[in-house]
Amino acid sequence: MNKYRSSAELKTLAKDKLIGKYPIAIIAMVIVTGLPYLITSLIPTEGYVWTILSFAVSIIVSVIVGVMQIGLNFMFLNMACDQPFSSTDIYYGFHNNPDKSVQISIVQAAVSIIPMLPYQIFMLIYLNTHDMTWYAFTMLFMALGLVIYVPLSLAISQSYYLLLDFPDYSAKQILQTSCKIMKGHMGRLFYIQASFIPLMILGCLSCMIGLLWVMPYMQMTLTLFFLDLMNPQKKDFE
Numbered sequence: 001m002n003k004y005r006s007s008a009e010l011k012t013l014a015k016d017k018l019i020g021k022y023p024i025a026i027i028a029m030v031i032v033t034g035l036p037y038l039i040t041s042l043i044p045t046e047g048y049v050w051t052i053l054s055f056a057v058s059i060i061v062s063v064i065v066g067v068m069q070i071g072l073n074f075m076f077l078n079m080a081c082d083q084p085f086s087s088t089d090i091y092y093g094f095h096n097n098p099d100k101s102v103q104i105s106i107v108q109a110a111v112s113i114i115p116m117l118p119y120q121i122f123m124l125i126y127l128n129t130h131d132m133t134w135y136a137f138t139m140l141f142m143a144l145g146l147v148i149y150v151p152l153s154l155a156i157s158q159s160y161y162l163l164l165d166f167p168d169y170s171a172k173q174i175l176q177t178s179c180k181i182m183k184g185h186m187g188r189l190f191y192i193q194a195s196f197i198p199l200m201i202l203g204c205l206s207c208m209i210g211l212l213w214v215m216p217y218m219q220m221t222l223t224l225f226f227l228d229l230m231n232p233q234k235k236d237f238e
Helices: 007-017 022-041 048-080 087-095 098-129 132-155 159-165 171-181 186-194 197-205 211-230
Strands: none
Touching (some): 007 186, 007 211, 022 211, 048 087, 048 211, 087 098, 098 132, 098 171, 159 211, 186 211
């Protein structure tokens, strides 16, 4: 019977793997998760036209960030397996299977955006009318959106890693494989992700400075989750 590591074990191992590697990890995380969203935040959101423009830019940025996330995963996999790594690894997805990288990123973006789209529409209406009826619809569709988004995002969560492991697979095969290997593990991954919420809150309260430590820590833990998922209790990455 396969014995998978607990959340605590993965976190402990993640801390060990990041010793002496935090500077590069932080730089990479800032580039991938910080700068692109800074661009979208500069677009005004007052009025329907600007809101639609902001939404369109957000979709494009989400796809670009997705491709960069593949490179980030590549870098953290190298770190986890004690292989050579560099901050330039984050651009891996742009010159290795870029077509499949974009396809998978589009699916990831769609899963993130479409389920929550009704909520965003009703929120926009409420903010412009301040009618509590629209607020009730906003809360309803937020709940429904999360019910759809959470399991879908967990199911395809390993697709970026799988593209690195199986570059000959088509984008469809990679997404299907992610859904397959995540059966029985979605609750486990959800728990691991949720366990970082207190640290993320503390990171935000420290003027975001604490997030510079939390985000690489979380990324490494998720990387080790993938390695453990594919090879339970394998010693190669200890």
